[in-house]
Amino acid sequence: MNDYHLQRKKFFDEAISRTGFRSQAPLTATFRIPCHxxxxxxxxxxEYLKxxxxSNEFHEGDLQKALTEFPTKAKNISTSGIVxxxxxxxxxxTEVHQTIAEIMEQSQIADVVEFWIYPFNIRLKGTLPGSDSRAYPTELPHSETWVGCSLRSVLLHIPILGDLSNNLLKVWMPGERFEASWLKPLSSYHEAQDLIQDSTELDVNNIPGNMLMVDSSLLHGTHRxxxxxxxxxxxLNVVLKxxxxxxYKDDANLLVERQKLSNEHFFKIGKSLxxxxxxxxxxxxxxxDGMRHPANIKLVKI
Known part of the structure; x- marks a missing residue:
């Protein structure tokens, strides 16, 4: 780690010390989700995928077949796999959110959260990599700050269904040449190829039943x-207090107010919202405006 990452690690470690997350590799941590x-x-x-x-188009008896065929049957999937x-x-x-909120309560993360970047993503990654012609293929190691996320954010990642051993998220530590100036919106992930080549993979405990936390100064991407x-x-991305x-000034991020969700509202969804x-x-x-996201949503009272 260079000096910049060592500085960020102090703030990261301060946050997770007040939660149920535990760190294995620098600037990462995991929380074991209760089995139930x-x-x-x-x-x-x-049920959300169905x-x-x-429902009649989803192969309940063959999950892998259902996931493989899903993009041909659902019209609500983005080029990066967001459902x-x-x-x-x-x-x-909403039902999925309510259970995620229960998990977050168990992890004790709320006390260290300033706000949630919303909505979260339910994402399907198939067997074929994204096209290299796309500006932001999630197969390339990247930081969420490159699409306008806050410098004070961390990524929370939960593997859910399917081939979680061979199709997974990997995490990398940028090399010594990394500087804070890299953490800003880029026109393409391909702009950072030199930085990507100089990065080292971290050993993170990214297994089913774990929730992984990754600092935004690290790189992550889909590996198959x-x-x-x-x-x-x-x-989902969250900004920490x-x-x-x-x-870590947010003068370069693209977040707008409608994309920032308070703890109060986050934990009301599925109950009163x-x-x-x-x-x-x-x-x-x-x-x-804001960070580009394909979901047109709002919160209403139940």
Missing amino acids: LFSKLQIQVQ ASCG IPKSYCDNKF TSSAGARVSID SYDANI RVTSPDGEDDIFNPP
Whole structure:
């Protein structure tokens, strides 16, 4: 680690010391999800996928076949694999959120959270890598700051369903040439090829039943072996109180107020609030501002 990462590690370690997360590699940590909540989350995510493509189109007896064929049957999947909450599945999205909130309560993370970047992503990664012609293929090691996320953010990643051994998230520590100036919006992940080549993979405990936390100054990306099947995971970004806003200034991030969710509202979803979307199958949401996200949602009272 260079001096910049050593400095960030102090703020990162301060935050996780007040939670149920435990660190294995620098600037990463994991939380073991209680078995009953992880099983509940798996079931609810599968129900969300069914609602997305039509229950009759989902092969309940063959999960891998269902996941492989999902992109041909569901119209609410983005080029990066996000299964977008729309009007016909927003109630199932709300149910998934409620269980995630229960998991977060168990992890004791709320006390160190300034705000949640919303919505989170239920993401399906198939067997084929994203096209190199795309500006932001998630197969390339990257930081969320490169698409406009806060310098004070961390990524939370939960592997859920499918081939979680051969199709998984990997994490890298940038090399000594890394500087704070790298943590800003880029026009393409391909801009950072030199930085990527100079990075070292970290040994993180990214297994089913664990929630992985990754500091935004590290790099992460989808890795598949040659025999990999499809998988589903959840990723969400959160801004922590422990990072000094005078040091890690957010003048370059693209977040807008509608994308920032307080603890109060986060933990009310599924209880007194729910997620709703006006969009149908063929509607495409192009946000006028903020971090680009394909979900057109709002919170309403139940």
